[in-house]
Amino acid sequence: MIAEIGQISLILALCTCVLMLITPILYTQFQNGIWLRLSRPLAINHLLLILTSFICLTVCFLIDDFSVRYVAQNSNTLLPLVYKVSAVWGAHEGSLLLWMLVLGGWTAGVAFLGSKISAKFRSHMLSVLAIISLGFLLFLIFTSNPFERILPIAPEEGGDLNPLLQDFGLIIHPPLLYMGYVGLAVPFAFAIAVLISGTMEKEYIAWCRPWINIAWAFLTAGITLGSWWAYYELGWGGWWFWDPVENASLMPWLIATALMHSSSVTEKKGTIVTWTILLSIAAFSLSLLGTFLVRSGVLTSVHAFATDPERGVFLLVMLALFVGGSLFLFAFKGHKLASNQNANGWTRELLLVINNMLLVSMTIIVLIGTLYPLVSDILNLGKISVGPPYFDFFFVPTTVALAIFMGMSASSRWSTSNLSESMKRVILPLVICLISSIFVVFAIEAFSRNYSFSWSALITFIAVLWIFLTLIEDIHLKLRMKMVGVIKNKSFLGMTVAHCGLAILILGVGLSSAYSTQEDLRMKPGSSTYISGYRFNFRELNEIEGPNYSASQGVFDIYVGDNLRGSVAPEKRRYFSGRDVMTEAGIRTNLLKDIYISLGEPINNNEWSVRLYVKPMVRFIWIGGFLIAVGGIIASFNRRKS
Numbered sequence: 105m106i107a108e109i110g111q112i113s114l115i116l117a118l119c120t121c122v123l124m125l126i127t128p129i130l131y132t133q134f135q136n137g138i139w140l141r142l143s144r145p146l147a148i149n150h151l152l153l154i155l156t157s158f159i160c161l162t163v164c165f166l167i168d169d170f171s172v173r174y175v176a177q178n179s180n181t182l183l184p185l186v187y188k189v190s191a192v193w194g195a196h197e198g199s200l201l202l203w204m205l206v207l208g209g210w211t212a213g214v215a216f217l218g219s220k221i222s223a224k225f226r227s228h229m230l231s232v233l234a235i236i237s238l239g240f241l242l243f244l245i246f247t248s249n250p251f252e253r254i255l256p257i258a259p260e261e262g263g264d265l266n267p268l269l270q271d272f273g274l275i276i277h278p279p280l281l282y283m284g285y286v287g288l289a290v291p292f293a294f295a296i297a298v299l300i301s302g303t304m305e306k307e308y309i310a311w312c313r314p315w316i317n318i319a320w321a322f323l324t325a326g327i328t329l330g331s332w333w334a335y336y337e338l339g340w341g342g343w344w345f346w347d348p349v350e351n352a353s354l355m356p357w358l359i360a361t362a363l364m365h366s367s368s369v370t371e372k373k374g375t376i377v378t379w380t381i382l383l384s385i386a387a388f389s390l391s392l393l394g395t396f397l398v399r400s401g402v403l404t405s406v407h408a409f410a411t412d413p414e415r416g417v418f419l420l421v422m423l424a425l426f427v428g429g430s431l432f433l434f435a436f437k438g439h440k441l442a443s444n445q446n447a448n449g450w451t452r453e454l455l456l457v458i459n460n461m462l463l464v465s466m467t468i469i470v471l472i473g474t475l476y477p478l479v480s481d482i483l484n485l486g487k488i489s490v491g492p493p494y495f496d497f498f499f500v501p502t503t504v505a506l507a508i509f510m511g512m513s514a515s516s517r518w519s520t521s522n523l524s525e526s527m528k529r530v531i532l533p534l535v536i537c538l539i540s541s542i543f544v545v546f547a548i549e550a551f552s553r554n555y556s557f558s559w560s561a562l563i564t565f566i567a568v569l570w571i572f573l574t575l576i577e578d579i580h581l582k583l584r585m586k587m588v589g590v591i592k593n594k595s596f597l598g599m600t601v602a603h604c605g606l607a608i609l610i611l612g613v614g615l616s617s618a619y620s621t622q623e624d625l626r627m628k629p630g631s632s633t634y635i636s637g638y639r640f641n642f643r644e645l646n647e648i649e650g651p652n653y654s655a656s657q658g659v660f661d662i663y664v665g666d667n668l669r670g671s672v673a674p675e676k677r678r679y680f681s682g683r684d685v686m687t688e689a690g691i692r693t694n695l696l697k698d699i700y701i702s703l704g705e706p707i708n709n710n711e712w713s714v715r716l717y718v719k720p721m722v723r724f725i726w727i728g729g730f731l732i733a734v735g736g737i738i739a740s741f742n743r744r745k746s
Contacts, residue, residue: 284323328729564614602735609728
C-alpha cells in the first residue's frame with residue numbers, strides 16, 4: 105500500500121504542474137488576479153506531493169519491501185541501515201525522484217521568496233519550472249517508475265546496492281550535485297520570463313543573482329565532493345579522470361561561473377543583457393545534456409545510471425524541446441532587450457567579458473572532448489577515446505589565461521579604467537610573482553632530494569601568487585579610496601573567498617601533478633620498499649568480516665629512517681550478495697602530503713600487487729573547492745537594493 109501511495113502522489117504532482125502551467129494563461133484571458141495568487145499554494149502542494157512520494161520509497165527500502173522492483177534490485181537485508189536510506193537515490197529511478205524533489209524545492213522557493221518581483225513575472229517563472237517538472241514527471245511515471253511491483257511472487261531477498269556506492273559519498277554527493285544541477289533551472293526560468301516580458305528590470309536581475317550564486321555554490325560543492333570520493337574510493341589515486349559524466353557536471357559549472365560574472369555586470373552597469381540571458385539558457389541546457397548522458401546509456405561511465413534506449417529517446421526529445429524552444433524564443437525576442445552600452449576603455453566590464461569568453465572556450469573544449477567519441481561512433485568512423493592529453497593540451501593553457509585576466513579584473517575599476525592605469529597597478533604584483541616563484545621552485549630543487557625542477561610547478565606558483573597579490577592590490581586600492589563599505593559588502597567578501605579558494609585549488613592541482621610519486625610493486629608480508637624518503641613495510645595480511653562483505657586487509661607501516669610515522673590498512677573487499685570485489689585504499693594524510701596505498705590482485709599465495717603514491721598538496725584541491733563554494737554562499741547573502 106505504501107508504494108501505491110507514492111505512485112498516486114506522483115500522479116497528483118503531475119496535475120499540480122498542469123495547473124501551475126495554465127495560471128498565467130487564465131490570468132491573461134480573464135484579467136483576474138486570483139489566478140496569479142494560485143501559483144504559490146500550487147507550488148507548495150507540488151513539493152509536498154513529491155516529498156510524500158520520496159518518503160514512501162524510503163520506507164519501502166527500510167522495511168525491505170522486495171515486491172517493489174527498484175528496492176529488490178538495489179537493496180537486501182544485509183545492507184546497513186544508512187546505505188538503505190542512501191540507496192533510495194543510488195540508481196536510476198530513485199535518483200530521478202530525488203531530482204524531482206530538489207526541483208520541487210527550488211520551485212517552492214521561487215514561489216515564496218519572489219516578493220520583490222511582480223506577481224505576473226513570478227507566475228511566468230513558475231510556469232517554466234512547471235513545464236520542466238511536467239516533462240520529468242512524465243519520464244519518471246512512464247519509463248522509470250520507482251514503485252513498479254514484482255507480481256505475483258516477490259523475491260525473499262533483494263540484490264545489492266552497487267559496492268562502489270556503499271560509502272559516505274553517496275549520502276551527500278548526489279543531493280549536493282542535484283541542488284546545483286537543478287538549481288540552474290531558476291535562472292533558466294528567469295531568462296524565459298524576461299524574454300516573454302520583453303524587458304530586463306534592474307530589480308529582477310538583482311533578485312535573480314543570489315539564486316545563481318547558491319546553485320553555483322551547491323554545484324561546486326557537489327563536484328568537489330565527487331572528486332574527493334573518487335580519489336579515496338576507486339583505488340587509482342586520481343581526483344579527476346576526464347570521465348564523460350564528470351565532464352557533464354563540469355560544463356554547466358563553467359557556464360554558471362560565466363553567468364555569475366556577467367549578471368554582476370548586467371546589474372551594475374545594465375550592459376550585456378542578451379549575453380546574460382543566453383548564458384542562463386546555456387547553463388541549464390548543459391545540465392539537461394548531462395542528464396541525458398548519464399541516463400541514456402550513450403556513453404560508458406562508472407557514473408552511468410541507465411542503458412535503456414527508450415529512456416534515451418525520451419530524454420533526447422525533452423532536451424530538444426527545452427533547449428530548442430528556449431533558443432527559438434531567444435532568437436525571436438532577445439534582440440529587443442535594452443542594454444546600456446556605456447563602458448569605455450580597459451574597464452572591469454571588459455575584463456569580465458574576456459573572462460566569460462575564456463570560460464565559454466573551456467566549455468567548448470570539454471564539450472568537444474566529451475561528444476567527439478560519440479559522434480565518431482554514430483558516423484562509423486571508429487571507436488575512439490579522448491583522454492587527459494587532449495584536455496591538458498587545451499584546457500590548462502586556457503585556465504592560466506583565465507587566472508591572468510581574473511587578476512587584472514580584480515585590480516580594474518568600473519567604467520573609467522584604462523589599460524595604462526591597470527598595468528601600473530599590476531606591474532609590482534607581476535614582478536613579485538615572477539621573482540618569488542623562480543626562487544621557490546629552485547629552492548625546492550636545492551633543498552629536497554625527492555623533487556627536481558618543474559615547469560608546471562613554476563607556472564602554478566606564478567598563477568597562485570598572481571591571484572593573491574592582485575586581490576591584495578584591489579583591497580589596498582579600496583582602502584586608499586576610503587571604500588570601506590565595499591570591502592565589508594558580502595558580495596565583495598564572497599568574491600574574495602572564492603578567488604582565494606581558486607588559487608588554493610590551482611596550487612593543489614599544480615603541485616600534486618608536478619611532484620607526485622607512484623610505484624607499482626609486488627610485495628608480500630614482511631617485505632619493504634623505499635619511495636620519496638619513506639620506507640614502507642608490508643607488516644601483515646589479515647582476513648576480516650564486514651556487515652555484508654569479507655576482506656583481505658594489508659597492514660603497512662610507514663617509516664622515515666627508523667621512526668614509525670603511522671600505519672595504513674588498504675582492503676580488497678568481496679561482497680556477499682553479488683560477489684563483487686572492490687578496492688578500499690589506505691590513506692595517511694596531513695595538510696601537506698598524502699601517502700596512498702591500494703591493494704591490487706594476489707599474484708600467488710604470498711605476493712600481492714601493490715600501488716604506492718606519495719602526493720604532496722593534494723588536499724589543497726578539495727580545500728580550495730569548498731572555499732570556492734563558501735564564497736558563493738557568502739555572496740548570495742548580499743543585500744541588494746531594488
